Amino acid sequence: MNLLTDLREGLAISWSAIRANKLRSVLTTLGIVIGIVTVTLMGTAIEGLNGSFLNSVSSVGADMLYVDRMSWFINTVQDWMKAMKNPKITLDEADTVERQMQTEEKAGNPALTAMDEASALEREMKLAAAIAPVAQDDAPIKYKKRGTSDAPVVGTTEKFQITGGLTLAEGRFLSAGECAGGRPVCVIGSDLATNLFPEASPLGATLSANQHDFRVVGVLAKQGGFAESGGADNELIVPITQFTRAFWAKPDYEIQVKARSVSELADAREELRVLLRRFRHLAAEDPDNFAINQQDQILEFFHKVAGTIEAIGMFITGLSLFVGGIGIMNIMFVSVAERTREIGVRKAIGAKRRSILLQFLIEAACICLIGGLIAVAMAWPVTLLLQKYMPAAMSPGIVCLALLVAALTGALSGFFPAWRAARMDPVEALRNE
Numbered sequence: 001m002n003l004l005t006d007l008r009e010g011l012a013i014s015w016s017a018i019r020a021n022k023l024r025s026v027l028t029t030l031g032i033v034i035g036i037v038t039v040t041l042m043g044t045a046i047e048g049l050n051g052s053f054l055n056s057v058s059s060v061g062a063d064m065l066y067v068d069r070m071s072w073f074i075n076t077v078q079d080w081m082k083a084m085k086n087p088k089i090t091l092d093e094a095d096t097v098e099r100q101m102q103t104e105e106k107a108g109n110p111a112l113t114a115m116d117e118a119s120a121l122e123r124e125m126k127l128a129a130a131i132a133p134v135a136q137d138d139a140p141i142k143y144k145k146r147g148t149s150d151a152p153v154v155g156t157t158e159k160f161q162i163t164g165g166l167t168l169a170e171g172r173f174l175s176a177g178e179c180a181g182g183r184p185v186c187v188i189g190s191d192l193a194t195n196l197f198p199e200a201s202p203l204g205a206t207l208s209a210n211q212h213d214f215r216v217v218g219v220l221a222k223q224g225g226f227a228e229s230g231g232a233d234n235e236l237i238v239p240i241t242q243f244t245r246a247f248w249a250k251p252d253y254e255i256q257v258k259a260r261s262v263s264e265l266a267d268a269r270e271e272l273r274v275l276l277r278r279f280r281h282l283a284a285e286d287p288d289n290f291a292i293n294q295q296d297q298i299l300e301f302f303h304k305v306a307g308t309i310e311a312i313g314m315f316i317t318g319l320s321l322f323v324g325g326i327g328i329m330n331i332m333f334v335s336v337a338e339r340t341r342e343i344g345v346r347k348a349i350g351a352k353r354r355s356i357l358l359q360f361l362i363e364a365a366c367i368c369l370i371g372g373l374i375a376v377a378m379a380w381p382v383t384l385l386l387q388k389y390m391p392a393a394m395s396p397g398i399v400c401l402a403l404l405v406a407a408l409t410g411a412l413s414g415f416f417p418a419w420r421a422a423r424m425d426p427v428e429a430l431r432n433e
Contacts, residue, residue, distance in 0.1 A: 031324030155243020364414025372406025
């Protein structure tokens with residue numbers, strides 16, 4: 001009960017002191033306001049970016065494998081130069097991998113070519129649910145007087161709807177017959193559909209891409225994306241054979257492989273690796289001349305980058321709070337000096353050191369907490385403005401963290417002045433004029 005009484009009295013005295021010195025209290029909070037605004041905006045920006053990135057990565061799929069010429073993330077120039085020597089991923093390799101998911105035949109015919117021999121082996125891709133070759137390029141796309149000069153174009157098969165995790169808002173996806181026959185049809189992203197067809201449905205319309213005509217058979221549902229190009233929302237998806245005719249004759253393919261489950265991803269990766277090494281006739285001692293990428297690499301790289309950004313942000317924030325804290329400490333020393341006689345009177349009538357210590361700690365914490373509330377009120381409209389240009393989210397957790405940091409900064413900054421006040425000799429304090 002004594003502690004509660006001390007806290008209640010400390011709050012009352014602290015609030016009276018703050019009200020009695022309004023101008024000084026306001027000026028004191030300025031440094032804290034700047035620091036807490038920095039903390040809040042940094043937290044909202046990082047949380048928003050994390051959320052947006054994780055949403056984009058979740059569309060990649062944790063059960064996906066991507067066969068590419070090189071790794072998504074290369075650390076050194078030497079590794080990059082070495083990876084550039086790797087042969088391109090070919091459509092034959094993609095076809096081979098897909099056939100291994102389907103065939104149950106036995107090998108053994110010496111007259112078969114290397115490609116046919118690979119396809120005749122006993123099925124090796126037992127853990128794959130879907131496989132799709134993917135080639136990408138950029139091209140101008142037009143419909144009547146509207147168009148875009150540089151939109152991503154994807155050449156693939158009907159399985160891309162599964163490996164890409166795509167859903168449709170209108171129409172349908174590419175069919176197996178259209179992909180096999182190389183029909184001039186396409187599926188477009190939601191943003192591309194809005195830009196080219198602002199007032200009508202694009203289904204059945206014929207647009208021009210790289211001076212080739214394609215009939216729209218489907219529109220993708222809005223997905224959002226972290227990529228600068230807008231990801232799937234701006235894409236034009238065409239059959240792979242049409243892609244090689246109209247855009248890029250010999251592209252560097254990517255093979256997308258969707259595992260049956262996340263728990264089987266590692267085994268599916270090894271199956272895929274063994275199959276590709278056999279197709280490329282690599283000896284046991286030869287290193288892989290291809291890369292199998294997966295979502296974990298993106299997450300690992302992003303966490304490293306995000307960690308660096310957070311560390312820099314925390315350093316800048318720490319400097320702001322340190323400067324603000326020094327200001328609080330100086331003002332509290334002044335406050336202690338001004339109220340020396342008051343401290344002497346309180347101690348003379350029986351106030352304990354703990355009561356004096358709590359009084360000044362509470363006063364410092366209250367000043368900082370008021371600054372924190374002002375900072376959060378200032379950061380809220382700034383966050384709304386930031387949302388127009390970048391992902392940002394001010395959650396209740398960030399607000400609570402900002403206020404907690406403010407209160408702790410006040411308590412730490414006010415500790416030494418409060419300790420000095422608590423240790424004053426009451427006789428010497430009462431002699432103070």
